[in-house]
Amino acid sequence: MRDVFRTYPVEARLSVVLLSVIAVLSVMTDTFLTLGNITSLLNNNAVNLIWAVGLLVVLITGGIDISFAVAASVVQYVAAQIFMAVGGGNWAIGFAIAAGLGIGLGLINALLIHGFRVISIVITIATFNAFFGLLMFFTRGRNIYDLPDWWTNRVFIFERQAADGTWSELNLSVAVMVACVLATWILIRLTTLGRQLYAFGDNPEGARRAGVNIWQMQVVAFGWCGMMAGIGGLMQVNIAQEVVPNALYGRELDVLAAVVLGGARLGGGRGTIFGCILGVMFVAITQNGLNLLGISPFAFQMIIGAAILVAISSSNLSFRLRGRAEPVEVAP
Amino acid sequence: MKKLLNAAAAVALVVSASAANAETSMGIVVKIGGIPWFNAMEEGIKERAAELGVSAEMIGPTSADPALQVRAIEDLIAKGVDVIGVVPNDEAALEPVLKKAMEAGIKVVAHEGPGLNNVDWNFELASADGFGEAHAKLLCEKTKEPGTFAVYVGSLTVPLHNAWADAGIKWIAENCSDKLKPVGDRYGVAESVDDSRSTALDLIAANSDLRGFLAFGSQGPIGAGRAIEERRLGGKVHVMGPFSPGQGQKLLKNDVISGGFMWNPAEAGRVFVTMGNMLVEGQEIASGTKIEGLGVVEPDAATRNIITDNLLEINKSTVDDLAAKGL
Numbered sequence: 001m002r003d004v005f006r007t008y009p010v011e012a013r014l015s016v017v018l019l020s021v022i023a024v025l026s027v028m029t030d031t032f033l034t035l036g037n038i039t040s041l042l043n044n045n046a047v048n049l050i051w052a053v054g055l056l057v058v059l060i061t062g063g064i065d066i067s068f069a070v071a072a073s074v075v076q077y078v079a080a081q082i083f084m085a086v087g088g089g090n091w092a093i094g095f096a097i098a099a100g101l102g103i104g105l106g107l108i109n110a111l112l113i114h115g116f117r118v119i120s121i122v123i124t125i126a127t128f129n130a131f132f133g134l135l136m137f138f139t140r141g142r143n144i145y146d147l148p149d150w151w152t153n154r155v156f157i158f159e160r161q162a163a164d165g166t167w168s169e170l171n172l173s174v175a176v177m178v179a180c181v182l183a184t185w186i187l188i189r190l191t192t193l194g195r196q197l198y199a200f201g202d203n204p205e206g207a208r209r210a211g212v213n214i215w216q217m218q219v220v221a222f223g224w225c226g227m228m229a230g231i232g233g234l235m236q237v238n239i240a241q242e243v244v245p246n247a248l249y250g251r252e253l254d255v256l257a258a259v260v261l262g263g264a265r266l267g268g269g270r271g272t273i274f275g276c277i278l279g280v281m282f283v284a285i286t287q288n289g290l291n292l293l294g295i296s297p298f299a300f301q302m303i304i305g306a307a308i309l310v311a312i313s314s315s316n317l318s319f320r321l322r323g324r325a326e327p328v329e330v331a332p
Numbered sequence: 333m334k335k336l337l338n339a340a341a342a343v344a345l346v347v348s349a350s351a352a353n354a355e356t357s358m359g360i361v362v363k364i365g366g367i368p369w370f371n372a373m374e375e376g377i378k379e380r381a382a383e384l385g386v387s388a389e390m391i392g393p394t395s396a397d398p399a400l401q402v403r404a405i406e407d408l409i410a411k412g413v414d415v416i417g418v419v420p421n422d423e424a425a426l427e428p429v430l431k432k433a434m435e436a437g438i439k440v441v442a443h444e445g446p447g448l449n450n451v452d453w454n455f456e457l458a459s460a461d462g463f464g465e466a467h468a469k470l471l472c473e474k475t476k477e478p479g480t481f482a483v484y485v486g487s488l489t490v491p492l493h494n495a496w497a498d499a500g501i502k503w504i505a506e507n508c509s510d511k512l513k514p515v516g517d518r519y520g521v522a523e524s525v526d527d528s529r530s531t532a533l534d535l536i537a538a539n540s541d542l543r544g545f546l547a548f549g550s551q552g553p554i555g556a557g558r559a560i561e562e563r564r565l566g567g568k569v570h571v572m573g574p575f576s577p578g579q580g581q582k583l584l585k586n587d588v589i590s591g592g593f594m595w596n597p598a599e600a601g602r603v604f605v606t607m608g609n610m611l612v613e614g615q616e617i618a619s620g621t622k623i624e625g626l627g628v629v630e631p632d633a634a635t636r637n638i639i640t641d642n643l644l645e646i647n648k649s650t651v652d653d654l655a656a657k658g659l
Contacts (some may be wrong), residue, residue: 037537044530141366141392145579167564240525245366246394291534296517298488
């Protein structure tokens, strides 16, 4: 236990805070720990987590990507046009096109960052505006409701009717989320490339001297983030059943906050899949809990902000106490 | 690119203006661009402007943010338009900049902003009470078993949505309290399909006796409808609210959304231009004045409000026609 707290301090503390939140909610409401609520939490946050693991890879390499959410919108629009042009398509073509377009947009970021040696926040703020501006210009803000059936039909990977007649179900986006999380875990944990991503993020110059190909690092990080953006965009349409140009605008900051909350360091070199999942879960469960507790929506933002502050500061606090009063943190 | 086009349009305007003695120009700032409601409003604005031979453009910010509206209005003042129209996100945030516009001699027309002070006129196609009550009545009629209902507004600071919500909640408390009790406070999620949907899922999970939603805000009924579709509660939980017929057509036909009232955003766009033109031409608007699109009006000179009831019911028989109109 001691080792876990030392190696992954943020993840360990956050899971303690998260577990206490879950414990409180399970006691105070009889609706939190129900199959219906848990499945809808998973359905609602699948897309966020897909984006989060994509962003995690960029954060590990010491970069940041502000543009991925609007990139996902661009992918949705272009993909919709392509599907109409080819007369329908199917899920396999859909994934290939969405991932391909996403990678393409990610590579634009990588190319600009590497080519001009400008820090990623500047480039991705620029591409964020460029992508969104172009999207609004070409679409004139029109929504698309008339989408291929395969794309908007709901696909269940699990469904069950409870005794009182209520349905619980998991939709396709959850399966896709699991696949994306696993793939990202394999990339950053099990491959040499993954080790190089961490090394490059921690110390770019050192990594370069040790023979790491820097261009390759940028391509992998932003290409991966773009691919996840595209796949997330594809799944978001499956849930919302319409393509709206500004629907995803602003989502990048929510996802970024969740990933950083989960222990990924903005300076690079640190961040885990587990932390990423915890960060997304923490924000999602707090919001869900407020609704279940029937707390006034006027107080939502305030409480979520305070909860994030507590989660972050408590991790530092217990870090300082470690050694003397260690068992205390594990107790709740 | 857009700037460049605007600049080109401005040059074209200057050229045409010098030809046809100083054409009246109008800029109308709406809550958010790119959603069907305001796309329809833009069509109405363009159509009426062409009929009257004036120039009018609609500006839709990228997000429903009062600060973006302030900036857009400042740009219009700098550009020297004759009329500024506005559909406010936050009334208080806009007062200073609207004051500045009026001081610059610009006529200001508002819509969905009954509390604004610095305007020539604010017009409504539906009275707040009438609109809220119409939805509340419909919800009460559709509800068979006693239970609870939830209320959505576009955001907690959208004045008109809150006025509808107040009227609807009050009507239910007075006339339908044996069947329906409110759950929680009102939820400010109804400008986003995703937020409306996930909040509805949470509320359905939290309240097994939930019977309906009063969803004020263009995306609220759609998002709540998606949640009900997912939970397979169509016909058991009723969603009432104004929505864009084209967007909600399928949901209404599948009994997931039960119905609602709206006014025609294209008509509102036309009224903006009609009234702006009347003000520029110096026509008096007083009790009994007939304004195209509003009918004979009874303006309230103290609050600068012109309130009319031009409601359109959205139900299975009207939705197709409305959707075909591009709404």
